Amino acid sequence: MVAHSKEELVTVMTKEYAKLEKLIGDIDEKLALTPHPEDDITIKDTIAHRVHWNDLFFGWYADGLAGRPVHVPTKGYKWNQLKEYNAKVREETADQSWDEAKAKLFEAHARLAKFIDERDDKQLYGPRKYDWQGKYPLGRWAESTGPSHYRSAAKYIRQIKKALAD
Numbered sequence: 001m002v003a004h005s006k007e008e009l010v011t012v013m014t015k016e017y018a019k020l021e022k023l024i025g026d027i028d029e030k031l032a033l034t035p036h037p038e039d040d041i042t043i044k045d046t047i048a049h050r051v052h053w054n055d056l057f058f059g060w061y062a063d064g065l066a067g068r069p070v071h072v073p074t075k076g077y078k079w080n081q082l083k084e085y086n087a088k089v090r091e092e093t094a095d096q097s098w099d100e101a102k103a104k105l106f107e108a109h110a111r112l113a114k115f116i117d118e119r120d121d122k123q124l125y126g127p128r129k130y131d132w133q134g135k136y137p138l139g140r141w142a143e144s145t146g147p148s149h150y151r152s153a154a155k156y157i158r159q160i161k162k163a164l165a166d
Contacts, residue, residue: 002140002143003139003140003143003147004125004139005121005124005125005139006116006119006120006121006124006125006139009116009124009139009142009143009147010113010116010117012143012147013112013113013116013143013146013147013150015147016146016147016148016150016151016154017109017146017147017150019150019151019154020105020150020151020153020154020157023154023157023158024043024047024102024105024157027043027098027157027161028098029097029098029099031043031161031164032044032047032098032101033098034160034164036159036160036163036164037163037164038163041090041156041160042160043098043157043160043161044093044096044097044098044101045090045093046153046156046157046160047101047102047104047105047153048089048090048093048096048101048104049086049089049090049093049153050105050108050149050150050153051101051104051105051108052089052092052093053145053149054108054109054111054112054145054146054149055108056073056074056145057112057141057142057145058111058115060072060132060141061138063132064129064130064132064133070130070131070132072132073085109146112142112145112146113146115142116139116142119138123138124137124138124139124142125137125138125139125140
C-alpha cells in the first residue's frame with residue numbers, strides 16, 4: 001500500500017522500521033559480514049546501501065531547494081545502471097563496521113522521520129514542486145527512501161539468513 005497522507009506515511013514508516021530493527025537486532029557482526037553465496041552481498045552491505053539512498057534523497061531535496069541541477073538517481077548514472085552504481089556504493093562502505101552501519105541506519109531513520117514531521121500534508125502530498133520529482137509527490141519519494149527500502153532490506157536479509165542457514 002502506498003501512503004497518500006502524512007499520517008499514513010508515518011504509520012508505514014514506523015511499522016517497517018520496527019520490523020527491520022527487530023530483524024537486525026540479533027544479528028552479530030560475523031553473520032552481518034558473511035556474503036550471500038549467490039551475489040556476495042552482506043547484510044551490512046544491505047543496511048549501508050539503504051543509508052546511502054537516504055542521503056541521496058536529502059541531496060536531491062537540497063539541490064532542488066537551491067535551484068541546482070538534480071541528478072536522479074545520481075550524477076553520471078541512469079536508472080538502468082543501478083547494478084554498477086550499487087557495486088560502487090558497496091566499495092565505498094566496505095570498511096564500515098556492522099555497528100557503524102546500524103548506527104548510521106538509526107541516524108538516517110531519525111533524520112527522515114524529522115523531515116516528515118516538519119512537513120504537512122500539502123508539502124508532502126500536494127502538487128510537486130521540483131522537476132526531479134517526476135510525477136510523484138515529495139511524500140512518495142520519502143516513502144521510497146524510508147519504508148519501501150526498509151521493507152526490501154528486510155526481505156533480502158531474510159533471504160541471506162536462509163541461504164546461509166542451508
